[in-house]
Amino acid sequence: MSDADALVAAATAIFMSALVDQHVHRSTRRFWSRPSLVNGRKKYSTTEFIKDLLLDEVDPLNLEYRRNAGFKNFFRMKSSDIETLLGMIGLIISKKNTTFRKAIPPSERFAVTMRFLASGDSYSSLSYLLKMSKQTISSIIPDVCAALISVLQDEVKKPENASDWNIIAKQFHDLWQYPNCIGAIDGKHLTLQAPIHSGSEFFNYKSFHSIVLLAIVDASYNFIYANIGCQRRISDGGVFNNTSFKEQLDTNALHLPPPCPLPGRQLPMQYCLVGDEAFQLTVNLMKPFSGTYARGYKERIFNYRLSRACRVSENAFGILSSSFRVLRKPMLLEPAQQLK
Incomplete structure (x- = not known):
């Protein structure tokens, strides 16, 4: 055997040894789930925690709902x-039990998803709070959000005919004294951590990373679009x-x-949005x-009425941000996950 052949053989042996070591390292599992999470769920599961929160919701003296109860907070x-x-x-969102472990x-x-939307906490923080692994939470939240979108997407209803638009216009005129208005439009930048690559x-032009939530709202704070x-x-x-x-x-397709x-x-005046x-x-x-166009008396009155609408x-x-405080914090997720 020549020196070159010996060198190739030695390099091959080292390479194969590294592959074997890597395979052994990957296939060796110390435990299915961290003991701190497993033992924590045995001692005080999320289900028991929710039951305890429900006890705070009703006043034992008069059995009436308490607005500042722990469950709602x-x-x-x-x-x-x-x-x-x-x-x-x-x-x-339900999953089947397997021979290895029971499904959550x-x-x-x-509950995990609602806590994430309510607080905006990171997956690591939720992992310690609700005794689930970060990897499990990262798969649960997108699935539950997708299910919520599928069943609630029809609740954001865009008016389909002139009669529906007239109802919205009447509300704007009665509540905000702005006639012929079919909705108020605005955008909100949702802050996110800079995505990879x-x-x-x-x-954005405000000097931070974000995606835009654009919405059209009626006079009663209901989202139309x-x-x-x-x-x-x-x-x-x-x-x-x-x-x-x-x-x-x-294209006049909104009727x-x-x-x-x-x-x-x-x-006659057209029906319009205000922005x-x-x-x-x-x-x-x-x-x-x-x-300079807003210096006149009539222009100032118009701006005042339009700003009210x-x-x-x-x-x-x-x-929305008060209820779901995930919109107040930078989201530590990739945009593809946030859009779900």
């Missing part, structure tokens, strides 16, 4: 709402221009009511006067 929802949602998605019950899977793709996922240095108006709602609005006069006037300075002024989208969308985002 923990999940940001009442137990009755939790039961309703769990009844809708319980069969979808749907109630606990739903994304560069400046998600870096929502679009999420746009990124980069795009304003709210630019996001709206790329939505299907804008396309339907331009808006015919133009009608404003109160005390005779000239801030970030949006483009069109026939069906009104924005406030800006700069626009404030509905900002208030809706505030209510």
Whole structure:
């Protein structure tokens, strides 16, 4: 055997030894789940923790619901709402038991997801709190969120005819004194940790990484339309221009009511959305006067009334963030997971 052959043989032996060691290292499992999590679930499971939270919800003296109960503070929802949602998605998120271990019950899977949405805590923090591994939580939350979207997507209803739009317009006129308004539009930047290898793709004009939640809201803070996922240095108006709602609005596919006069006037006016300075002024989208155009008395009154109507969308985002505080914190997830 020549020196070259010996060198190749030695290198081959070292390489194969490394593969064997790597295979042995990968196949050797110290335990199925960490003892701290297994023992913690045996001593005090998530199901028992939820039962204890329910005891705080009812005052034992008068048996009335207490608004500041521990259950609602923990999940940001009442137990009755939790039961309703769990009844809708319980069969979808349930898993079968195997010969190796029992599946996590749907109630606990739903509890993990609701706590994540209510607090915005990291998966590691939830792992220590609810005694589940981080890998398990990372698979549970997207599955439960997908199930919630599938059963609740019809609850965000876009009006289908002129009669439905007229109801919204009447609410804006009665509550906010702005006639012929069919919705308030605004966008919210959801902060996220810079995605891997994304560069400046998600870096917005406000100098942080985000994706945009664009929404149209009626006078009672109900969402009519929502679009999420746009990124980069795009304003709210630019996001709206790329939505299907804008396309339907331009092609008269939304079945808006015919133009009608404003109160005390005779000239017919189009029904329109209201937005801030970030949006483009069109026939069906009104924005406030800006700069020198807002110095007159009539212009200031118009801006005041329009801002009252626009404030509905900002208030809706505030209510949403107050209930689901995951929207207040930077999300430590990849955008593909957040869009679910």
